Every structure is written in structure tokens, then in C-alpha cells.
Amino acid sequence: MIADREQGFRKMLEKSIVENIRIEHPVVLKGQYETAYSLLKDALDTGITPCLVGPPGVGKSLLARKVAEDTGRSFHEVFFDENVTPSRLIGSFDPALVVRSGRNISSFEPGPLIRAMVEGGLFVAHELNRATEFCQNSLIAPLEERHYHLFPLGMIKSQESFAFVATQNPIETSGTYRLSKVLVDRIGCWIRLTYPTKETELEILKENTPAFNLPHSTLEKIYEIVKETRDSPVLEIPASPRSGIYLTRLVNKYFNRFDKEDAAIRFFAPAVLAKEMKVREEGKTVSMVVEEILARKLG
Ligand SMILES: Nc1ncnc2c1ncn2[C@@H]1O[C@H](COP(=O)(O)OP(=O)(O)O)[C@@H](O)[C@H]1O
Numbered sequence: 001m002i003a004d005r006e007q008g009f010r011k012m013l014e015k016s017i018v019e020n021i022r023i024e025h026p027v028v029l030k031g032q033y034e035t036a037y038s039l040l041k042d043a044l045d046t047g048i049t050p051c052l053v054g055p056p057g058v059g060k061s062l063l064a065r066k067v068a069e070d071t072g073r074s075f076h077e078v079f080f081d082e083n084v085t086p087s088r089l090i091g092s093f094d095p096a097l098v099v100r101s102g103r104n105i106s107s108f109e110p111g112p113l114i115r116a117m118v119e120g121g122l123f124v125a126h127e128l129n130r131a132t133e134f135c136q137n138s139l140i141a142p143l144e145e146r147h148y149h150l151f152p153l154g155m156i157k158s159q160e161s162f163a164f165v166a167t168q169n170p171i172e173t174s175g176t177y178r179l180s181k182v183l184v185d186r187i188g189c190w191i192r193l194t195y196p197t198k199e200t201e202l203e204i205l206k207e208n209t210p211a212f213n214l215p216h217s218t219l220e221k222i223y224e225i226v227k228e229t230r231d232s233p234v235l236e237i238p239a240s241p242r243s244g245i246y247l248t249r250l251v252n253k254y255f256n257r258f259d260k261e262d263a264a265i266r267f268f269a270p271a272v273l274a275k276e277m278k279v280r281e282e283g284k285t286v287s288m289v290v291e292e293i294l295a296r297k298l299g
């Protein structure tokens with residue numbers, strides 16, 4: 001029984017292996033996204049390292065992925081925090097294989113950075129400002145000289161098309177560290193994203209909702225609630241397009257369960273909007289702020 005199940009799992013695992021994850025919905029390249037995409041591509045074509053700066057959920061990862069797809073590069077990424085070590089980026093030698101054959105090419109398990117360098121792919125360093133100094137230092141040579149000294153294999157030189165993109169949240173949001181000066185000096189193009197205009201965001205909400213079927217007025221109401229969190233002085237981190245998308249999908253799929261769309265929004269909004277929000281000061285909670293906004297907007 002257990003053996004059958006195990007074998008079943010292995011078969012499914014094999015079927016699940018894909019070459020590359022592709023973007024499954026249209027990317028809206030209007031307004032700030034058109035500018036950002038164009039800058040991103042131009043920087044990479046010129047060998048200048050870009051950094052996408054913006055609050056969570058505005059489309060930084062998506063733009064990086066889109067550029068990789070459009071330029072035929074493989075895609076590799078790391079989400080930095082204080083636990084990410086240089087060997088997580090570079091790779092390491094498999095101890096069991098080292099015992100058998102020593103430290104050589106076949107006992108080396110490459111990390112995403114070395115993979116991108118060797119394949120000429122795109123490496124995305126998410127939240128680069130959260131990387132430890134140790135990690136930041138190990139990125140300098142790949143960025144500047146486009147090589148990495150990998151002991152004892154030797155100098156790994158990257159392919160021509162190897163490209164590096166960093167992302168980070170604006171420095172004001174707490175819980176982030178600073179980028180080291182050496183690294184900052186090597187990032188030549190700073191691309192800022194913020195919350196999109198109403199027109200653009202409505203389109204993003206729609207494009208990310210499979211079988212979109214809501215009246216325009218409902219979509220607008222969702223947008224207005226999301227927008228209201230951004231105008232609230234109490235919130236340090238308001239609701240993002242990402243959480244707007246979650247809300248739109250849920251309301252779109254389940255509004256039939258409710259007698260009015262407003263009731264659907266009321267039901268789902270607290271659970272999806274509060275998730276990523278953060279209040280600026282003590283005293284108010286995120287849930288209180290969401291409740292106030294819902295009461296104002298939905299009555
Ligand atoms: N221009 C856009 N067109 C289509 N979808 C978008 C666009 N910008 C953001 N999104 C969607 O919004 C969500 C958040 O984007 P993401 O790239 O993960 O944000 P970030 O990396 O800034 O946190 C994703 O589901 C993404 O597909």
C-alpha cells in the first residue's frame with residue numbers, strides 16, 4: 001500500500017517537472033509598467049544592473065520574469081533574508097559525491113546564481129537590501145567582473161547574456177537593512193514602481209481573474225476599497241494590487257452565494273486585505289482600519 005502510494009507520487013513528480021514556469025496571464029504594459037519594462041530591457045541590453053524599487057505586490061517580480069521570457073533567458077531567483085547564505089546562491093559540493101570522487105564538476109550542486117551565469121540566464125535578487133553583508137559581498141564579482149572564483153574548480157566566467165536584476169522595497173518600510181555602498185555603486189539603473197493609476201489597476205485586476213464576470217461597478221468598488229487603504233495615514237503598508245487581485249478572484253467566483261455583490265466583498269475583504277497591511281503606530285489594528293473602510297464604502 002505505502003509502496004504503491006510512493007510509486008504513484010514519483011510518477012506524478014516526474015510529470016510535474018517543467019523546463020520553465022511561464023506567465024499565465026497577460027501582462028499590462030501601460031503607464032508606469034511601460035516605462036519600467038522599457039528601462040529594464042534597455043539597462044540589461046547595455047550591461048547595466050537595474051534595481052526595481054517599490055512596495056510589495058506592485059509587479060516587480062512579474063516585470064523581471066517578463067523580461068526573461070521576452071529575451072529568451074532562463075529565470076533564476078533568490079528571496080533574500082538574513083538566513084540566506086552565499087552557498088545558497090553559489091551552490092555547494094555534495095559531501096557523498098566528494099567522498100567518492102573529490103571536489104570536481106560532477107560533485108558540484110550549482111546554486112541559482114552560478115546556474116544563471118553559466119546558462120546566460122536572468123538572476124533576480126529579491127529584496128537585495130535584506131541580504132547579509134556576507135551575501136552582498138559574494139555578489140560583487142559576478143556583477144562587476146561577471147565571473148566567480150569557485151574553489152577548487154577555478155574561475156567561472158558568465159555567458160554574454162547573463163543578467164542580474166535586484167528588487168527592493170522602498171527603504172522607509174521598516175525591517176529592511178541598507179545595501180552596502182560597493183553594491184549600490186554597481187547598480188546603475190533605479191526603476192521605481194508605485195501603485196498604478198486607477199485605469200491600469202482595474203485592467204490588472206481583470207487580467208488576473210480567470211473567467212472574469214463581474215459588473216464594472218463591482219470591480220470599481222473593489223478598487224476603491226483598496227485605494228482607500230493607500231490614502232489612510234494610519235497605514236504604513238496598504239493593500240497592494242496583489243491583494244486586490246485575490247479579492248477580485250474570490251468575489252468573481254463566489255458572488256452567487258450572496259444576495260448582493262457588496263455582501264461578497266464584505267465577506268472576503270477582511271481576510272485578504274488585512275493580510276499584508278501594516279499600521280504605522282500602536283493603537284489601531286489592521287482589522288480596525290479595514291472595518292472602517294468597509295463601513296464607509298459599503299455602508
Ligand atoms: N502590469 C501588470 N500586469 C498584469 N499583472 C500584474 C501587473 N503588475 C502586477 N501584476 C500582478 O500583481 C501581482 C503582484 O505582482 P508581483 O510581481 O508578485 O509583485 P512584487 O514582486 O512587486 O511583490 C501578481 O499576481 C502579478 O501577476
Ligand SMILES: [Mg+2]
Pocket residue numbers: 057060061062126
Ligand atoms: Mg515579488
